Amino acid sequence: MNEDVLSINQNNMATEGKSSTLLSGQPCTVPDYPDVSGLSSAHTSRASLHHHDERPRPVFEIIEPPAQLSAITTHTTHIREPGIDDTFPDGGTRSWLVVAGCFFVLMATYGMMNSTGVLQSYFATHQLSNYSTSAVGWIPGLFTFFGLVLSLQIGPMFDRYGPTGILIAGTVCYVAGLLLLAECKLYWHFVLTLGVLTGTGAALLSTAALAAVPHWFDRKVGMAMGTAMAGGGLGGVTFPLVLRAAFTSFGYQWAIRLLALMVAVMCGLGIALVRSRLPKGRSRSTINLNAFKDTRFTWLTLGTFSLELEVFAGLGLYPTYVVMQGYSTSTSVILLSTLNVFSTLGRLVAGGIADKYGRINTQTGLICLGVIAIFAIWLPFGNTLPGLYMYSSVFGLASGSFLSLAPACIGQISKASEVGGRFGICYSIVSFATLICIPVGGEMLEKVGKQAMVAYLGSVLVVALGMFLMARWACLSYRWRWQAKI
Template structure:
């Protein structure tokens, strides 16, 4: 009998009797029990060892940052890192290689065009408020980028399952067509409802198709390095937030409004074409079990992460949309507001790249909560007391940009960490369909506060929302530990 099957055999402790005289015969090797197969016993032995993991881990020594492994029945930690998940070959991740990083590069361009424009809506809003829509209030103009971001996220609940079933190429082609057509029509807009339909609805729909695929496809290729991979892809959003404001600023002054928007449409078309060429799905088409399934909220980890992401997106998009207007209201020029917004996006790009590596090493939720604390510090210690000075605004743009870079990039990594690879698209869509409500209301609410309550109250409100988000992510971390708190757990 091979030595590796000893867990599935029983050893006879009595000597074997001879066939004739009932005298003890020679000892023989252990025999397999005939009424129970070795496969069945091995499976039961494995099940017993799995169920005892959680009880034994408290007494076993662990390193400073170790993954806490729950019992099979407890939904409490990443499914990509525990040894209790089903042996599905689709859940074996390349975690590198030329093909994987080409997918990340394609997602970089897709997020540069979609989220990059979302990060630049403050420049467009400021221009609309002083030109075509000068007769409207700040909060009324704020609904335009609000609707754009809302459609860019709410449709994820439909796009995610479509991506899981049919792959990325067709979805990306359709999204590119909507996006570029919306921008070309935006160049011709003169009335308020024109902007709502073109930038808000049509361009937002295109952004939803592009960004959902870009965020959902990366966890198909990465597991241990998914934080770094998503951070690298999301760096495209930060770079887009730098590029688009500078291009718009130069285009408005040199070529006028129409040709500036057309130039943006050309850049977006090139980026999307590169994304279509590079992005591929790893899972076979039609084999995904993902669907629009609200039962995902039975997983408390997913519920807390969704609520936390809701708070982060409300704060981030309200800040990005109103920051240029805030700077102008402080008495500084429009050029200064564009430079400060671009500086924040530059630092945000750097923050995403750095945060991804730290997240893979120390835990994604751990890294996210730490950077949220830094963001709260930047708002209440720098922006609130020194927001009326130019040095204070420059320091805030740098510090908050570095911290907030992870707010959007690590949230999908956290969702992917607690989900099966085949469920990532669906769960991502459900999460961001809820989060889209925050982006719809963030800029109008902030604009109303900016006009009627004051600049300081708006800043304090944004800081308070960030504190709420911090609490939600701490609750998600607690849930990942089975509501047994451990400071040194890698979560």
């Protein structure tokens, strides 16, 4: 009897030793870690005694180790918190109204970011015709930079106070900036209005809208984020066509005023519909650089940096590239709109696929498609109109996920009350990519030629692919499993 008790105590001590090793975050041996089903071998053995007719497991499964392993965990769904945090509606009228409000806000903000190529092309041939392509490129670059860098401060504000006040302040800045843009004539006028003031408004609006959606969705967050981000694609289709027609019919000033009116209506709908699920003051998120101790977050941030370095450079320079190939400005606008049409479709489709097979899995697959589009279509056939239309369609379809799934990937490895703060940290770093991407690409376009610029953009996308593969590997504690849903 005493020998049995001693044996049990020794087993308990061994188990405690394993638990302390796991909670300390030290490297674990494979037997100590859960298998792909998220169940220990002992638990599986016990379950098999009672469930001889267990159904076959799906091909893709979520790996679920202890939640304390923040730096090396393979846990790929939202980390639960006590109380209200651990209940995600994942649907219903209120949840989808938040998605609709985010859709309109991102149509106004990200839609404009997707349309900066049209504005840059117009400025370069009219008010700022005496400046180089790279010099003019700093203006939309600053707009996108401020639209992202300020999220470092706005994210914690959202976590603490909710979205409504932030959205109202953002709408005021954004609309005022566009109205002042209509009066601009000198270079520094454009820098202050479009670059700084309008960019600040875009940061307030987009950060609050994006951070609200993961409060309402867990299993369907990919579809919800894809639907919301489709607003940015639709704005990228609508704004170039409206500006093209308005510049011809009404002139520059009234075209920009019409744009300001459209933005005001979209932002008003966002203010009315976007709500936070957590009570005000419940969250106490601050700017916490300890987030980078989570290696999954670090790799995702680096991957998103590389993605947006390529995407915004491509969107900003694509119309200029088309014109340099000898085609008309109207053709360049149509090609950009075509790219954004397929980008919108890609965002809608990618969300559902991501929820089924994994968000990082889907993201890496579509990045591969984007790399193929650049090196197999744009690079060899970019001087032909059929080649440009084919590239716009294929790359648009792939790039639809680049911006929509990146926040979903970050949201799934973060506590609900920390989502805004982590978005802020990530996109404040990513903003430096958007600041330099158009000027650097414009300089390459002028100095080393069109082909070299295209090859450069493709290479950046290859780097982004590597970063997302590393993020997936980190989610698996650096032990690769092809069939894991990540």
